Amino acid sequence: MPAKLEQELTPAVRTALVDFVRQLADDELTLGHRDSEWLGLAPDVEEDVAFSSIAQDEIGHAVYYYEILQDLGEGHPDELAFDRPPSARRNALLLERSNGDWAYTILRHFVYDVWDAVRLQALTRSSVPALAQGAAKMLREERYHRMHMEMWVRSLGQAGGEALQRLTAAVQPVWADLPDLFDFGPHADTLVSSGILPEPPAALVDAWAQQVRPVLEAAGLPWPGLPARGAHTAGGRRGVHTPGLEELLTTMGSVHRLDPAARW
Amino acid sequence: MTQSTQRPGAVQGDASLSQKPPVGYEVYEVFVQPSQLEPHTHVGSVWAPSPEWAIQVARENFTRRGSAVNLWVVRRRDIAATPYEDEDFFAREFDRKYREVSGYSDNAQRWKRFKARAMSIEDVIHDVREG
Numbered sequence: 001m002p003a004k005l006e007q008e009l010t011p012a013v014r015t016a017l018v019d020f021v022r023q024l025a026d027d028e029l030t031l032g033h034r035d036s037e038w039l040g041l042a043p044d045v046e047e048d049v050a051f052s053s054i055a056q057d058e059i060g061h062a063v064y065y066y067e068i069l070q071d072l073g074e075g076h077p078d079e080l081a082f083d084r085p086p087s088a089r090r091n092a093l094l095l096e097r098s099n100g101d102w103a104y105t106i107l108r109h110f111v112y113d114v115w116d117a118v119r120l121q122a123l124t125r126s127s128v129p130a131l132a133q134g135a136a137k138m139l140r141e142e143r144y145h146r147m148h149m150e151m152w153v154r155s156l157g158q159a160g161g162e163a164l165q166r167l168t169a170a171v172q173p174v175w176a177d178l179p180d181l182f183d184f185g186p187h188a189d190t191l192v193s194s195g196i197l198p199e200p201p202a203a204l205v206d207a208w209a210q211q212v213r214p215v216l217e218a219a220g221l222p223w224p225g226l227p228a229r230g231a232h233t234a235g236g237r238r239g240v241h242t243p244g245l246e247e248l249l250t251t252m253g254s255v256h257r258l259d260p261a262a263r264w
Numbered sequence: 265m266t267q268s269t270q271r272p273g274a275v276q277g278d279a280s281l282s283q284k285p286p287v288g289y290e291v292y293e294v295f296v297q298p299s300q301l302e303p304h305t306h307v308g309s310v311w312a313p314s315p316e317w318a319i320q321v322a323r324e325n326f327t328r329r330g331s332a333v334n335l336w337v338v339r340r341r342d343i344a345a346t347p348y349e350d351e352d353f354f355a356r357e358f359d360r361k362y363r364e365v366s367g368y369s370d371n372a373q374r375w376k377r378f379k380a381r382a383m384s385i386e387d388v389i390h391d392v393r394e395g
Contacts, residue, residue, distance in 0.1 A: 044289075046310045050324035148320055155313070 013194045016187035017128065018072055019090060020196060023185060023237055024119075025065030026091035029081055030245070031112060032058030033252050034099055043102060054148065057141050064138075068130050082253040083260070086241040089249075090185065093236040094177035096245040103156055103166035107174050110149035111212060115181060117142050118207045127195030150215050157219025164220060171216075171224055178227045182208075185237035202229070290339055292318035294326055297334035304336050315339070 009017065035055035042048040066077035074080065095112065099105050120142060123135035156163040182205050184191060191197040205226065213223050234240040289311045295304035307326045312318035318337040327335065346353050361367070 044311060046312065046321035046325055050321050053324040053328050144323065148324075151316065151320060155317075 012187075012190055013196070014072070016190035016194065017196055018069065018074060019185055019187050020191055021065050021068050021072070021131075022088075022090040023092075025062050025069065025080070026089050027095055027112075027116070028058045028065065029062035030089075030091040030095040030248065031109070032056070032062060033248060034095065034097075034105075035109075037099055038105065050148065054145050057145065061134075061138050061141075064134050068134075071130070078256065082249075082256040086245045086249065087239045089236070089239065089241060089245060091236050091245075092177065092181040092183075093242060094174065094181050096236070096242060096248055097173070097177070098244055098247075100170070100173075101166055103163065104170040104173065106149055106152040106156065107167060107170040110146070110153050110215070111174055111178070111208075112181070113142060113146040113149050114211050115204075115208050117146055118204050118211070121207075122197060122199035122204060125198045127198065131196070153215055153219050157216075157221060160220075167219065168221060171221060175224050175227060179230060179232070180235040180237070182227075183232045183235055183237045205229075288313045290341065292322070292337040293340055293343065294318070294322040295336040295338070296326055296332050297336075298331055300333055304334065309340065310337070312337075 032055045035051055035058060038048070038051050038055075040048065042051050062081070063077055066080045069075070069080055070077055092112075094108055097108070117139065120135040120139045123131050124139070126132045126135065153167070156167045182201060184197065184201050188197075188201060192200055209226055216223055232238065290313075291309050292312050292315070293309050294307050296307050297304045310318055310321050310325060312321055315337055319335060322335055322337055326332075
């Protein structure tokens with residue numbers, strides 16, 4: 001359970017915090033669900049179990065964030081997870097894309113895991129105790145997700161042939177979604193000035209690139225460079241999503257909607 | 265399998281689903297040590313292309329529930345083992361009951377009987393001296 005939010009928040013800071021925790025929660029839930037779609041389909045049975053285990057970790061992290069939102073008076077975690085329309089979701093577009101092939105799934109997961117680790121590292125010093133405590137715990141699990149995905153990226157690249165071809169083909173679509181992944185939404189300045197996010201986004205992007213580049217190069221992929229930084233007017237952090245999220249939410253919530261009042 | 269005997273929904277026989285390992289994969293036996301005070305215990309095996317991968321997938325497959333402080337993976341072909349065909353290796357042709365502890369199970373009663381008899385001998389000596 002997250003620590004109780006005790007400090008008094010000004011309305012502007014509160015709004016920024018709610019928006020940011022939604023980003024964190026929705027990122028984890030959305031990717032966790034996409035991961036779970038590989039159940040029964042992963043390259044081998046060992047990976048099938050491993051990937052599902054990682055999916056469950058991501059969902060567990062989402063629950064932690066939804067409980068923070070519950071503390072902030074934003075509703076029950078089940079409602080937050082299943083009942084919000086796409087316009088109320090704040091996950092990055094990268095994470096709602098359909099899984100594509102294994103190479104895209106792995107590359108997407110790897111770049112996200114590094115981003116998540118960089119973001120969590122900063123959050124261990126957050127002015128919000130619940131975020132700081134949660135980040136320290138999640139980092140311990142995410143380290144192994146990241147190690148797992150990194151081994152896959154290297155293995156696919158070093159295998160050459162079709163594996164390298166598919167990995168190379170995955171770079172462009174993943175990179176196209178990076179600016180949206182790196183966006184902190186309309187309240188980014190408030191997040192930094194209030195210490196909720198005690199690190200400017202640009203520094204996080206640099207730290208991300210430093211960790212991703214050597215792995216890509218070890219896999220035999222040329223470094224595509226960082227995407228240009230531009231102003232955001234739309235995208236996942238601002239509730240503007242792709243049809244992929246609609247489809248994901250319909251599937252994910254189908255059991256919940258059979259009887260929303262059921263106790264599990 | 266012929267068309268007439270195939271059940272609805274049954275998976276068509278597929279050579280790729282046979283027991284042949286994927287290229288470069290090997291079987292690794294997995295041992296988990298639940299705590300520093302306990303030995304590593306064999307928990308199962310995984311297919312993996314390298315020891316590093318074996319550890320990765322063993323972590324998620326065998327240590328998700330329950331605690332662990334250490335994990336071993338051992339390439340199955342590196343394990344020296346007795347052949348199943350060599351049944352004589354484990355042959356027990358003669359009665360080996362004398363090696364089993366069951367012979368000691370009534371020790372307490374025997375000891376009691378012996379002590380009872382010993383005391384009676386002492387009683388005899390005592391009687392002799394007194395007499």
